[in-house]
Amino acid sequence: MRIRNLLAVVASALVGAALTPSTAAAAPQQIIGGDTVSSAPWAAAVYSDGSFRCSGSIIASRWVLTAEHCIGGSMSVRVGSVHHATGGQVSAVSATYSQDGYLYDIGLLYLSTPISTTYVTLATSDPPVGSTNTIYGWGRSCLNCDVSAQLKTASVQVVSVRGRDAYEGPAIRSSPATGIAWQGDSGGPQFYAGQQVGVCSNSNGSTSQNYASIAASRAWIAAVAGV
Structure with a gap:
């Protein structure tokens, strides 16, 4: 995720701040804690120049x-694969x-070839404060662990819908x-009541994380992707 001045912050305080895009490509990391996932047909592993870069979700046959x-x-x-390096269906982004x-x-990423799978449903409102x-x-x-081959999941509790x-x-x-x-x-997605409410943006790796609000960008997503 985009954590500003990551190396300096980690060196001084062992917490994250927002990565630049180039750093995100060089050092992909995953959820600290939580559990591995055995099935996620909507999950999208995002690659840049042949290397795993980020997580994502597929929202329509040609849109991630x-x-x-x-x-x-x-x-x-x-x-469609819980393993970012194997399985599932692969498409270039055009x-x-x-x-x-x-x-x-x-x-939004527009795929060169359509993919038939289970697509996520996007929320039209933010989740309530206090929801899990x-x-x-x-x-x-963890800070120095190797990249995991398998998708992970965890529960979080909403403390504010006015984050940045x-x-x-x-x-x-x-x-x-x-x-x-x-x-x-x-x-990567955050779900509430079966709908995607957020897109992972930044975290301090310890006490809080911010997911860009789907509701705030819902009209734009519909205008571009038609969903």
Whole structure:
């Protein structure tokens, strides 16, 4: 995920702040805590220049939703496998979309070939404060762990719907329940009541994380992707 001045912050305080896109590509990480996932037909592993970069979700046959700061390079996705390096269906990305001059950390990837699977349902409103939601993502499970081959999940509790994502756009802020998002969970979904409410944007790797609000960008997503 996009954690500012990551190396300096980790060296001084062992917590995260927002990654630049180039750092996100070099050091993908995953949920700290939580559990592995055995099935996620909607899950999308996002690649840049042949390397795993971020998490995402497929919302229609040719559209993957991820974080805007994950966009860059020659991109492709692997959809429907809980293993980011094997299985599922693979498609190149033929076009990318972001909104309002990087004011929201939500991006859309248009696939060169359609993928038939189970698509996520997008929420039209933010989850209530106090709700317990579910997050998903790939990468490392601690500061210095190796990248995990398998998708992870964790529960989080919403503390505010007035957080800010990596580009200062509206975001859902939550604290860890069974785990917390960390770098490279970027673009991964947060679910409430069966619908995706957020896109992973930033985290301090310890006490809180911010997911860009789907509701705040819902009209734009519909206009671009038609869903």
